[in-house]
Amino acid sequence: MPKHDTPMMDELEKGPWPSFVTDLKRQAVKNDQCWDILGQMELSFRDKMTHWKHGGIVGVFGYGGGIVGRYSDVPEQFPGVAHFHTVRLNQPSSKFYNTEMLRKVCDLWERRGSGMTNMHGSTGDLVLLGTRTDQLEPLFYELTHDLNWDLGGSGSNLRTPACCLGKARCEFACIDTQAVCHGLTMKYQDEIHRPAFPYKFKFKFSGCPNDCVAAIARSDFSLIGTWRDNIRINQAEVKKYVAGEYKNNAGGISESFGKFNIKKDVINLCPTRCMWMEGEELKIDDAECTRCMHCINAMPRALRPGLVKGASVMCGAKAPILDGAQMGTMIVPFVKVDPDTEFEEVVFYIEKIWDWWMEVGRNRERVGETMQRVGLPTFLKVMEIEPIPQHVKRPRENPYVFWAEEEVEGGWQRNVQEFRAKHKM
Amino acid sequence: MALSKDELKAKILNKAMTAAKPQLYVKDFYECDPESGPRDIKNAANDLVKDGKMVFWSSGSTTMYAAVGRAKDEEHR
Secondary structure, three states: OOOOOOHHHHHOOOOOOOOHHHHHHHHHHHOOHHHHHHHHHHHHHHHOOOOEEEOEOOOOOOOOOOEEOEEEOOOOOOHHHOEOOEEEEOOOHHHOOOHHHHHHHHHHHHHHOOOEEEEOOOOOOEEEEOOOHHHHHHHHHHHHHOOOOOEOOOOOOEOOOEEOOHHHOOOOOOOOHHHHHHHHHHHOHHHHHOOOOOOOEOEEEEOOOOOOOOHHHHOOEEEEEEEOOOOEEOHHHHHHHHOOOOOHHHHOOOHHHOOOOHHHHHHHHOOOOOEEEEOOEEEEOHHHOOOOOHHHHHOOOOEEOOOOEEEEEEEOOEOOOOOOOEOOEEEEEEEOOOHHHOOHHHHHHHHHHHHHHHHHOOOOOOHHHHHHHHOHHHHHHHOOOOOOHHHOOOOOOOOOOOOOHHHOOOOOOOOHHHHHHHOOO | OOOOHHHHHHHHHHHHHHOOOOOEOHHHHHHHOOOOOHHHHHHHHHHHHHOOOEEEEEOOOOEEEEEOOOOOOHHHO
16 A cells, blocks of 8 residues: 555556556565655755765775765654665676576565666666665675675775676677776776775776777766777778678668668768778778778678777766766777786776876866866877877867977077077077 | 884864864865875874774765764764
């Protein structure tokens, strides 16, 4: 039986889409707490303000992350949600679970919490929503000892690293995203579990520039698979595409788009105009390729990524917290991502960025904001990276060229007599 | 010369107990010893939490440190 009248929440059950309100009512049969969630949300809708208080000192011993405290500010009305802490679990790489593990974690959560989950939070964790303070330590013990499962990151920690499906499912993957995600998760356990930074820091790993985990948009440090040599072209397959032997977009789009037309559907859409036809052969000026992936996505039987594979390092993406959303800036165009060296090249840049940001970053300043504050030239100098044309977003707006003293022969010192001998006052 | 770990911990704890703000960011402790690196400071502050002398306070997006008893505790407000 419903404990509270929730007419506004009930509205959210109407319509063709699945409703979390229906899920909550179903869960409330097992766990009475869920009625209080609905009741408090109804009150928040009516008052047009939240009745949650976020944050606190709750956690489990030895960990400075993974639990986010939450309390109701109307606990007398809704005692079931007086405490409603969130628990973040470190999801497996690429979110490959087996059903046995999911059943176990759900059973545990029904015993120790509300039974409500969020699959998954935007960082990637499996999120368990709502438990009481006294349940946290027993829950953590069972998670780690019986299920061999760990908490993820929260607060000013390294957040739970996340990756795309990578080589497990995807023909375009240039790096083993699961290996690098798991390897760095294990390497940086201290940074995940204990706050070290001025603010949050996120890693995301995408196997190719399609960037299915949106690393370039969401992570402070993104590693995106790429290739250093040329796109592999199978000219026989190109001919078949041109002859219309394959359906446009593999039949995934409406017939009204018409037959596949290599000029209209591929060549004219290349952002750097680096493709053309010579007779029946497709040509690509690979030096100009910006790795947009469109041609490879459109003609996967004819075009494939090159064979010298690695990743580009981007830095500084974030969601709109202070200055608005920001995409990652390409810092290093190509690094090797090699499990045999324990991802040495990747680790080198990560730790260089951390050492600088921990020193220079302001409280609650994401690394992308610090980069914006000091400017890319300064950041590149700190990283000891030589600027390259690809670092330039667009031609210069500023007509003044500023030289550093060490960049000028003889520095700022000059012989005034020698100058005056040639240039009278 | 940088302080020893015990000296650093004592300075951090003193700051946590006497600062005007009850909750401090890890960067606020950097001034306890300008000779120590950020990682040393972080490790010392984390040790104090392990020793039960300080606690973490987390908003979910940011984590701060506080001496035991000084942090804003929603549970007992």
